[in-house]
Every structure is written in C-alpha cells, then in structure tokens.
Amino acid sequence: MKALIIDDERMARQELRRLLTAHADVEIAGEASNGEEALELIQRLAPDVLFLDIQMPGMSGFDLLDRLREVPDVIFTTAYDQHALQAFEVSALDYLLKPVAPARLAAALQKVRPQRPLMTPSNGLMQSMEQIFLRDGERCWIVKTREIDLLESEGNYTRVFFRKESPLIAGSLAAFEARLPAAIFFRANRRQILNLNGVEGTQLAPAGNLVVMLRGGREVELSRRQSTVLREVLSI
Amino acid sequence: MSRIYWICQIAGWGAYAAALFGISTAYSGWHIELAAAYALFAVYSIGLTHLLRRAIRRRDWLALPALQGLPRVFLAALAVALIQTSLIVTVALLFAGPQSGFTEVRQVAATASGVTVATCGWAAAYVAIVWNRRYRETRLREMELQLTLGQAELRALRAQVNPHFLFNSLNTIRGMITENPARAQEMVTSLAGLFRHALEFRGAQMVPLKDEMEAVSQYLALETARLEERLRIETEISDEAARRSVPAMVLQTLVENAVRHGIAELPQGGLLTIRAALTGVGMTSEALLLEVENTGRLKPVSPNGTHTGLANARERMRLLCGENASLVLSETGSGVVAARAVIPKVT
Numbered sequence: 001m002k003a004l005i006i007d008d009e010r011m012a013r014q015e016l017r018r019l020l021t022a023h024a025d026v027e028i029a030g031e032a033s034n035g036e037e038a039l040e041l042i043q044r045l046a047p048d049v050l051f052l053d054i055q056m057p058g059m060s061g062f063d064l065l066d067r068l069r070e071v072p073d074v075i076f077t078t079a080y081d082q083h084a085l086q087a088f089e090v091s092a093l094d095y096l097l098k099p100v101a102p103a104r105l106a107a108a109l110q111k112v113r114p115q116r117p118l119m120t121p122s123n124g125l126m127q128s129m130e131q132i133f134l135r136d137g138e139r140c141w142i143v144k145t146r147e148i149d150l151l152e153s154e155g156n157y158t159r160v161f162f163r164k165e166s167p168l169i170a171g172s173l174a175a176f177e178a179r180l181p182a183a184i185f186f187r188a189n190r191r192q193i194l195n196l197n198g199v200e201g202t203q204l205a206p207a208g209n210l211v212v213m214l215r216g217g218r219e220v221e222l223s224r225r226q227s228t229v230l231r232e233v234l235s236i
Numbered sequence: 237m238s239r240i241y242w243i244c245q246i247a248g249w250g251a252y253a254a255a256l257f258g259i260s261t262a263y264s265g266w267h268i269e270l271a272a273a274y275a276l277f278a279v280y281s282i283g284l285t286h287l288l289r290r291a292i293r294r295r296d297w298l299a300l301p302a303l304q305g306l307p308r309v310f311l312a313a314l315a316v317a318l319i320q321t322s323l324i325v326t327v328a329l330l331f332a333g334p335q336s337g338f339t340e341v342r343q344v345a346a347t348a349s350g351v352t353v354a355t356c357g358w359a360a361a362y363v364a365i366v367w368n369r370r371y372r373e374t375r376l377r378e379m380e381l382q383l384t385l386g387q388a389e390l391r392a393l394r395a396q397v398n399p400h401f402l403f404n405s406l407n408t409i410r411g412m413i414t415e416n417p418a419r420a421q422e423m424v425t426s427l428a429g430l431f432r433h434a435l436e437f438r439g440a441q442m443v444p445l446k447d448e449m450e451a452v453s454q455y456l457a458l459e460t461a462r463l464e465e466r467l468r469i470e471t472e473i474s475d476e477a478a479r480r481s482v483p484a485m486v487l488q489t490l491v492e493n494a495v496r497h498g499i500a501e502l503p504q505g506g507l508l509t510i511r512a513a514l515t516g517v518g519m520t521s522e523a524l525l526l527e528v529e530n531t532g533r534l535k536p537v538s539p540n541g542t543h544t545g546l547a548n549a550r551e552r553m554r555l556l557c558g559e560n561a562s563l564v565l566s567e568t569g570s571g572v573v574a575a576r577a578v579i580p581k582v583t
Contacts, residue, residue, distance in 0.1 A: 008503070009404070009462055015411035034503040055400070058503045079403035098407040 001113065002029040004047040006038045006064070007077065008056045012098060016051055016077070019105055026109065035059025039067060049073040049112050051096075054084040062087075062140065065133035069179050071142055073112040074133075091140045132179065134160060136167035146184070149214050151176050151193040161218070186230065188212065189223040196233070245282050252354055253278035269331045273324075280323055284316045285358050298366050306363070313359035317352040324351065384551055401458075401496075408462045423461055426454040433488075442481040442556060442582070445512060445524070449473065452491050452510070459495050466505025467495065477512040480524045482579055483556045486549045486563075490528040490575045493545060498530035498573055506531025515578070523560075526577040534567035546575075557582055 003026050007013045013031050020026050029045045032038035035058055042050070052074050054061040061084075065071055076095035078084050088095040094108045130145045143162050150161040153173035159166055160176075177185065177193055188194050194214060201213040210227040212220045222230060257274040264270070291312055292298060297305040324347055328336035337343040405427060412420035433451035449471075460467050491510065499506040511527040546565060553561040560580040567573050 009408065010464055011408045011411040011415075011462065012404075014415065015407060018411070018414065036503075056503075057501045079407060080399040098403055099410040100407075 001026050001049060002045065002047045003027065003049045003051060004030050004032065004038070004041055004045060005051045006032045006035075006056070006061070007051070007053040008033050009053075012053065012077075015098075016100065019100055019102055022102065023106070023109055025113070035064040035067075038064055042068065042072070047072050049075060049109075051075050051077055054078045054081055062135060065140075066135060068133060070130045070145075071133045072131075074142060075108045075112065087138055087140055090138060093140065093142065130181065134167060134169050136169055139167065141165065141167070145180055146195070146197055148180075148185075149195050149198045149216060150218060150220065151180075151185075153191045161216075186226075186233070188220045188226055192220055194220050199234075202230075202234075245286065248358070249278045249281045249285075253281070256350075273327050273331060276327060277320070277324060281320055281355075284319060285355065288312055288316050288355075288359070289362060292362070298363060298370075309359050309363060310356060313356050314352065317348070317355040320351045320355065321348040381555060385555070387548070398492075398496075404462055405458045408458075412461065419461065423458060426457045429454045430458070434485075437484050441484045443484045444478070445473070445480050445482050445487070445526075446478045448482055448484065448487045449478065449510075452488055455488065455491065456495075456508075459500075463495075463500060463505060466502070467499055468505065468507045469510075470507065471510045473510070473512040474514065476514050477524055480514070480579070481582070482524065482526065483549070483552045486553060486577060487526060487528070489545045489549045490526070490577070494528050494530035494573070494575070497535065498532035502532060522581055524579040524581075526579065527574060529568075529572050529574045531571060532573050533571060534565065534573050549577075553577065553579065 003020065005013045005016050005028060007016070010033070013033070017028055017031075020028060026049075029047050030041045032041050034056055038050075038052075041047075050072055052061040052064065054076055055078065056064075059067075061076060065074065074093070076084070076088060076093060077098055077100070078095060079098040085095075087093070094111055096104055096108055131142050132145060134141045134143055141162075143160075148160060148162045151173060152159045152161070154168060156170065156172060157168045158171055158173050158176050159168050173191070173193060177187065180193070184196050185193050186196050194212060198215045199212050200215055203211045203213070205211050205221060207224070208227075209224045210222045210230055212222060212230070214220060253274045256277075257271060260270055260274075292309055295308070297308045299305070300308070321344070325338045325344055328338045338347075405423070409420050409423045409427075412423060430451055433454075456467075456469055460469070487510075491508070494508055499508060507530070509527070509529040511525075511529075513525055514522045515525045516522055546563065550563045553563055557579050561578060563575065563577045565573065565575045
C-alpha cells in the first residue's frame with residue numbers, strides 16, 4: 001500500500017514515518033510539506049492512501065482534496081482543530097489526533113487496507129474503485145463514484161444522490177460530468193446525470209421517451225434524444 | 237435625562253410659585269397682577285437656575301473635591317437668589333408701588349430668605365442627583381473593569397493553553413525524543429516554564445520586560461522546534477528597556493499572534509522581529525516602545541476571534557498604564573504586519 005504523508009511540519013512527518021515502520025505493508029512513497037507539493041506528488045506517485053494534515057499554510061487539507069479530480073483513501077491528521085474534528089465526526093471520516101497513538105493508527109490502516117478490486121461483470125462494466133471528495137459546508141464525504149446514483153443540476157450547484165445522502169455541492173453539472181467516468185455516468189436530460197450501474201429497469205413514457213428506474217426507487221425521465229442513445233447503449 | 241430635568245424645573249418652580257401665590261392671596265386677595273408677578277417669578281427662576289446648572293457643568297465644579305466644589309456651587313446659588321430677590325422687589329414696586337410692602341426692609345429680608353432657601357435647596361438637590369449618578373456610574377465601571385480583568389486572565393490562560401499549540405508541541409516533542417533526546421528535554425522544560433508563566437498571570441499586573449521576554453523565548457523555542465527554518469527571529473531589546481515594567485502577557489500575546497496568524501500561515505515562513513526601546517530620551521516621561529513585526533498580511537477580523545487577544549491586551553494596558561498607552565496593529569507596505577505598543581512610564 002503506497003502512502004503519502006502531507007504535513008507542513010517536518011517533525012510531524014518524521015514522527016508519522018517512524019510510527020508507520022511498524023506496518024510492513026505500508027510503503028511511504030513520499031512526503032509533502034504543503035498543498036502544492038502534495039498535488040504534484042499525488043499526480044506522479046498515485047498513492048493508495050494519504051495521511052493528510054488539515055491545518056497547513058496556503059492550502060488546507062480540505063482545499064487540497066477539493067482540487068483533486070479523484071481521491072485516494074484519506075486518513076486525516078490534526079493536533080487540535082475544533083472545526084475539522086466536528087467535520088470528521090459528522091462525516092464519519094478517519095482521522096488521527098497528534099500525537100498519534102499507535103493503536104489508533106493501526107485501526108485506521110485496517111479500514112483502508114485494499115480489498116481487491118472486484119472484476120464482477122455487472123452490465124459488462126468493471127466495478128470502479130474511483131472515489132471523489134464532496135464538501136457541503138460542515139460535512140464532507142469521500143464517495144466511491146459507483147455509489148453515486150444520480151446528480152441533479154441546481155444552478156451553480158449540483159445535488160449528488162448517494163447512499164442515503166443528497167448534499168448540495170458547489171459546481172455545475174457539466175463540471176461533475178467531466179470529473180466522472182463517462183462509461184458509467186449517463187446524461188439523462190438537461191438537469192440530470194444517472195449511474196448506469198444503478199438502473200433497475202426502464203419504462204416507456206406516453207410521449208415515447210424512456211423513464212429509468214434507479215435503485216432506491218427513484219425515477220428519471222430521459223429526453224427524447226437521450227432515450228435513443230440509451231436504447232443503443234443498453235441494446236434494447 | 238434632559239426631559240426629566242425640564243419637567244422637574246417647571247413642576248418645581250411652578251409649584252413653589254403657586255404656593256407663594258396662594259399664601260399671598262390669603263393676605264391681600266386675588267389680583268391678576270399678583271398672579272402675573274408669580275408666573276413671571278417662576279419663569280425667571282427656571283431661567284436663572286438653568287444658567288446656574290450650566291455654570292456648574294461648564295466649570296465642572298462637581299468634579300472637584302467637595303470642599304472646593306460645594307462652596308462654589310452654593311455661592312453661585314446665593315448670587316442667583318440675590319438676583320431673584322431683586323427681580324421680585326423690582327417687579328412688585330413697578331406694579332403695585334409702596335402698596336406691595338417692599339418699601340419695608342423686613343418684607344424684603346423675608347422674601348430674600350425664602351428665595352435663598354428655595355434656590356439653595358435647588359442646588360442641594362442638583363448636587364445630590366449628580367453625585368448619586370456619578371457614584372453609580374463609577375461602581376458600574378469598577379464592576380466592568382473587574383469583569384474585564386477576570387476575562388482577560390481567563391483568555392490569556394486559554395491562549396497560553398491554546399490546545400492547537402499544546403498538542404502540536406507535544407507531537408514535536410514525541411518525534412524529538414528519538415531524533416534529538418537532549419533537545420526533547422529542553423522542550424519539555426520550555427513547555428513547563430511557559431505554563432508556569434501563564435498560570436502565575438493574574439490579570440492586571442506589571443512585570444519586568446526581562447521576565448516577560450523569558451516566557452516569550454520559551455514560547456519561541458517551542459515554535460522554532462515545530463516550524464524550524466520557517467520561523468526566523470530577530471530581537472533588539474535595549475538594556476534600559478529590559479528593566480522597564482510592562483503589563484504582563486502583552487508582549488506574549490503580540491508574539492503569539494505574529495507566529496500563529498502570520499508566519500505559521502506562510503508556506504515559506506517569515507521573519508519575526510521583536511524590538512523594545514525607550515522613546516523621547518531626555519524628556520520627563522520616557523515611553524517604552526514595543527514592536528513586534530512579522531512577514532505577512534493583515535487579515536480582516538475573523539469570526540473565531542483573532543483580535544480578542546489584541547483587544548484584551550489593549551484593555552489591560554489602558555487599565556495599568558492609563559489612557560496614554562496605545563497598541564496599534566498595521567500592515568506596512570512591504571508585506572509586513574507590525575504591532576506597536578507605547579507604554580508610558582508609570583509613576
């Protein structure tokens with residue numbers, strides 16, 4: 001498991017590095033002392049997990065994640081930041097408090113250890129392991145793209161439906177469309193993008209266009225043009 | 237406040253004039269001239285005592301010690317009573333001639349004494365009201381100060397026990413234990429010294445700058461271990477300045493702000509400069525100038541209280557060193573934030 005340590009303090013990075021020597025399966029691919037460095041290293045090294053300090057000069061840990069198209073697993077670290085702690089708590093994210101207790105580190109690593117990516121053929125599409133970072137004021141999520149059922153445009157914001165959540169996230173629907181794998185995410189109409197893996201059935205609307213039933217019981221009506229496209233994709 | 241004053245004036249003098257008029261009618265029957273004379277009396281009494289009030293306020297007699305202020309107030313009241321008496325006599329003689337009885341000295345003296353009692357009574361009531369109000373205001377201010385000091389103490393302590401600083405320092409020490417055990421030991425000592433200084437802080441307290449600098453150095457030693465080459469420090473403190481007393485924790489607050497909100501937020505770090513010198517050498521009151529500068533930009537006041545520490549330091553300086561003490565935070569053109577504190581010599 002390739003790890004990247006991101007912290008503005010050298011001693012803090014070193015301490016974490018020392019603590020990680022107890023975990024033979026963790027290979028420390030690199031260290032970054034600020035957000036800009038981290039962006040470059042993430043691009044170059046494609047780490048599996050980030051140890052990410054929240055309070056950093058210039059670009060905070062959250063700001064850094066906002067700028068990533070897709071995110072690896074993240075274990076946040078913080079000495080004491082009430083706002084961040086609150087965000088971690090309400091968002092059920094993994095975090096470590098500095099100074100780091102070795103047992104807590106082991107528990108956090110256990111959660112991010114890779115389960116082998118599944119190659120199960122569902123609709124002939126590979127199960128993607130990609131995940132994205134979403135932030136809505138106080139709360140934030142690291143969401144596997146395959147967990148997203150539907151995205152709905154609300155002006156400059158997009159409502160993202162996944163699991164039982166539906167936060168409103170800054171960013172246009174077009175911007176999300178560019179971020180998400182085009183093989184799975186399908187533009188249903190001007191306002192909605194749906195996850196093809198979540199399609200449970202289709203119906204014909206009176207006007208001749210398709211209505212798609214998604215897992216969780218949501219229905220999405222396709223535009224006439226996109227109905228034709230979907231018929232080709234699903235070969236019905 | 238002013239409305240109540242006018243109501244009291246009109247009601248008071250009106251009632252007094254009406255009472256006198258009542259007594260007079262009992263002796264000499266009802267005359268329109270008599271009514272007019274007493275109405276006139278009420279009007280100029282209101283006017284004259286209003287002028288008296290203005291004189292007391294202008295000259296601030298009630299701010300003087302009682303033995304100096306009260307004679308002035310009551311002498312002025314006597315002068316007003318004299319004017320009132322002469323007006324009464326003049327008006328009575330003009331309207332009623334000798335029939336008014338004011339050709340007799342006895343009658344004039346009786347009127348004079350009555351008016352004197354009334355106007356001195358007015359002055360006494362005025363003094364009582366003003367003093368009572370001042371007393372209440374002073375008490376309130378004292379209570380406020382007490383509260384401010386208590387809060388200052390608490391805030392300074394909390395700033396010192398700033399959890400972010402504490403846990404980061406502990407984390408640095410944990411790492412340092414393997415990398416450099418001797419340094420780790422020094423850091424523990426610094427942390428202990430810093431906490432002791434904060435715990436001994438009791439709000440309004442002057443300490444020698446030398447002692448304050450000791451705590452600041454311990455704080456900086458810990459932050460240097462954490463921020464390393466990002467924190468560069470220069471100090472210029474003259475010997476005379478080091479011997480001067482300063483309000484406790486003011487310099488500490490300034491330095492901590494400069495590091496926490498300035499240098500620690502810059503990826504490349506910056507320079508912290510601490511200067512202390514006496515100004516206006518040769519003059520009777522040499523003020524101490526404390527300057528803390530850091531690389532960075534002045535941020536707008538953030539809601540999570542960036543400037544409360546500063547406001548608190550300012551308040552303590554005002555309490556301990558008087559109104560001439562000042563504390564200004566400004567951004568100089570070249571990307572440097574400077575906090576300048578002027579601490580006048582307290583005698």
